[in-house]
Amino acid sequence: MLLEELRTDVMKYAQRMYEAGLTVGVSGNVSAIERATGHIAITPSGMDYADLTPADITVIDLQGQVVEGQRRPSSEKMLHVKIYQKRSDVNAVFHTHSTYATALAAMGEPIPVILAEVAAIAGGPIPVAPYARFGTEAFGDVAVAAMGTGPAALLQNHGVVCAGVDLQKAFLIAADTEESAKIYLLSLMAGKPAIRLDSAEIPILHEIYATRYGQNPLKE
Numbered sequence: 001m002l003l004e005e006l007r008t009d010v011m012k013y014a015q016r017m018y019e020a021g022l023t024v025g026v027s028g029n030v031s032a033i034e035r036a037t038g039h040i041a042i043t044p045s046g047m048d049y050a051d052l053t054p055a056d057i058t059v060i061d062l063q064g065q066v067v068e069g070q071r072r073p074s075s076e077k078m079l080h081v082k083i084y085q086k087r088s089d090v091n092a093v094f095h096t097h098s099t100y101a102t103a104l105a106a107m108g109e110p111i112p113v114i115l116a117e118v119a120a121i122a123g124g125p126i127p128v129a130p131y132a133r134f135g136t137e138a139f140g141d142v143a144v145a146a147m148g149t150g151p152a153a154l155l156q157n158h159g160v161v162c163a164g165v166d167l168q169k170a171f172l173i174a175a176d177t178e179e180s181a182k183i184y185l186l187s188l189m190a191g192k193p194a195i196r197l198d199s200a201e202i203p204i205l206h207e208i209y210a211t212r213y214g215q216n217p218l219k220e
């Protein structure tokens with residue numbers, strides 16, 4: 001079986017996404033790419049996360065064609081493919097329908113930088129991509145354009161897309177995007193919009209996270 005290890009990791013992170021409440025039912029999808037071959041391991045369309053095995057993860061190429069697998073790939077595969085085509089720094093993509101971030105997506109509201117964590121991880125606000133029909137190439141194009149060089153975008157009337165250098169990083173971005181959307185909406189509901197971080201502070205936190213946080217390569 002092609003990409004056995006990567007398929008297993010994609011399966012595990014898809015299940016983590018579901019267990020963390022970042023998506024409900026059979027919505028959402030996860031993928032990771034092997035850059036040397038351009039092969040992408042992606043969750044199947046419409047299957048219960050709890051029932052997944054590595055063999056259910058489909059391998060597609062950078063045009064979205066199935067290379068190996070018995071399952072139909074995610075209907076939102078072109079979202080993943082378009083990101084991998086445009087972003088050589090990205091090796092894993094999560095698409096979630098996490099509740100609070102999706103509420104903001106439905107409102108067409110970006111997530112401002114109100115938490116140090118978001119400044120660190122995203123380096124700026126999380127933008128909203130305009131509406132496009134899911135499953136189409138345009139759905140991927142508007143997401144890629146909105147993301148720019150950033151790690152995430154809200155998808156208007158739909159959900160969230162997050163990208164990272166690996167599955168662990170992309171998963172953390174999905175979790176932090178949801179957390180910041182939650183805090184932002186709670187502050188709006190309490191009638192006192194959260195204080196934005198000072199714009200000079202944001203790149204400093206982003207730099208600290210990129211170079212000196214957690215187990216990233218030590219550059220100190």
Ligand SMILES: [Zn+2]
Pocket residue numbers: 027028076095096097134158159
């Ligand atoms: Zn979706």
